[in-house]
Amino acid sequence: MIKKIRRKIYYYAAFAFAKAVLILPYRFCVNDMGRFFGTLAYYFAWSAVRKAKRNLKRSFPEKSKKEISAIARELFINQGKNFFELANFPRMDSSFIKSISSIENQHLIREGIKKGKGILFVSAHTGNWEITAAAVADFGVPVNVVAKKIYIKELNDMLVGYRTGKNVKVILRDAPDTARKLLKALKKGEIIAMLIDQDTAVPGVFTKFFGRDAWTPSGLAVLALRTGAEVLVGLDQRIDKYGHKTIVEGPVEIEQSGDFDKDVAALTQKATDILEEHIRQYPSQWVWFHERWKTQKTIKTVGNEELAVRS
Numbered sequence: 023m024i025k026k027i028r029r030k031i032y033y034y035a036a037f038a039f040a041k042a043v044l045i046l047p048y049r050f051c052v053n054d055m056g057r058f059f060g061t062l063a064y065y066f067a068w069s070a071v072r073k074a075k076r077n078l079k080r081s082f083p084e085k086s087k088k089e090i091s092a093i094a095r096e097l098f099i100n101q102g103k104n105f106f107e108l109a110n111f112p113r114m115d116s117s118f119i120k121s122i123s124s125i126e127n128q129h130l131i132r133e134g135i136k137k138g139k140g141i142l143f144v145s146a147h148t149g150n151w152e153i154t155a156a157a158v159a160d161f162g163v164p165v166n167v168v169a170k171k172i173y174i175k176e177l178n179d180m181l182v183g184y185r186t187g188k189n190v191k192v193i194l195r196d197a198p199d200t201a202r203k204l205l206k207a208l209k210k211g212e213i214i215a216m217l218i219d220q221d222t223a224v225p226g227v228f229t230k231f232f233g234r235d236a237w238t239p240s241g242l243a244v245l246a247l248r249t250g251a252e253v254l255v256g257l258d259q260r261i262d263k264y265g266h267k268t269i270v271e272g273p274v275e276i277e278q279s280g281d282f283d284k285d286v287a288a289l290t291q292k293a294t295d296i297l298e299e300h301i302r303q304y305p306s307q308w309v310w311f312h313e314r315w316k317t318q319k320t321i322k323t324v325g326n327e328e329l330a331v332r333s
Contacts, residue, residue, distance in 0.1 A: 043109040063098045148301060214242075218293060274289065
């Protein structure tokens with residue numbers, strides 16, 4: 023009972039805050055309030071800041087302590103802006119989205135759609151990934167995002183509503199009909215966007231990410247190999263106080279050697295390499311406070327073969 027009451031309080035507080043945000047000017051929300059609360063988080067979210075700096079230092083050993091701190095501070099400011107941009111989704115129509123975002127290499131999306139097998143869109147938590155989904159959906163082709171359900175139902179419904187209002191469908195990751203919905207979307211020639219840059223409890227493979235083994239979701243590679251859907255990479259870059267650019271690359275080459283598991287691992291690594299290259303260019307726009315390298319790899323011998331397994 024106490025847990026239910028607490029969750030209701032969280033929801034009503036978030037609901038009231040979201041409504042209040044819509045009264046304020048958009049630019050004030052994103053740049054001023056987003057920057058203020060992001061800076062506040064940098065100085066008071068000590069655990070997250072320590073994780074971010076630790077991960078940054080291990081990934082960029084050549085950077086000074088001052089440079090690492092500057093990147094960490096900017097990434098929290100970016101997250102503050104992301105929060106207020108998402109809260110403003112209800113007042114973003116097509117023309118508004120076009121005014122704050124652009125898509126580089128749009129022709130890759132158009133060409134992929136024409137092939138009729140759907141597009142698998144590899145993405146990551148860079149810039150504001152929600153803006154990327156909304157901008158791509160503005161083409162008129164439904165975008166499906168695979169997401170984990172938020173444990174507070176009312177908050178989950180609110181977030182799903184923000185996305186569906188932008189022609190972005192949500193396929194919940196742990197639902198019993200997830201696989202069926204994914205295949206159906208591709209058969210209809212739609213776009214499926216997946217974020218593969220986090221260590222989560224889903225089927226995956228180990229990839230090299232900033233020189234270290236990182237457990238990486240492999241569902242996108244499995245779908246690509248089984249359906250022949252085109253694989254594109256789409257990553258958001260924040261380009262000024264209010265603007266965004268979705269950088270589209272690809273198609274990512276799909277090689278089939280006859281060994282399905284190895285092909286899945288190879289495709290997942292190719293996609294991860296592209297994500298890493300982008301993050302290296304814009305390090306302050308990725309979520310370094312995430313425990314990306316949490317899962318450890320153990321080598322297990324099965325017969326005459328050595329396999330990398332989670333530990």
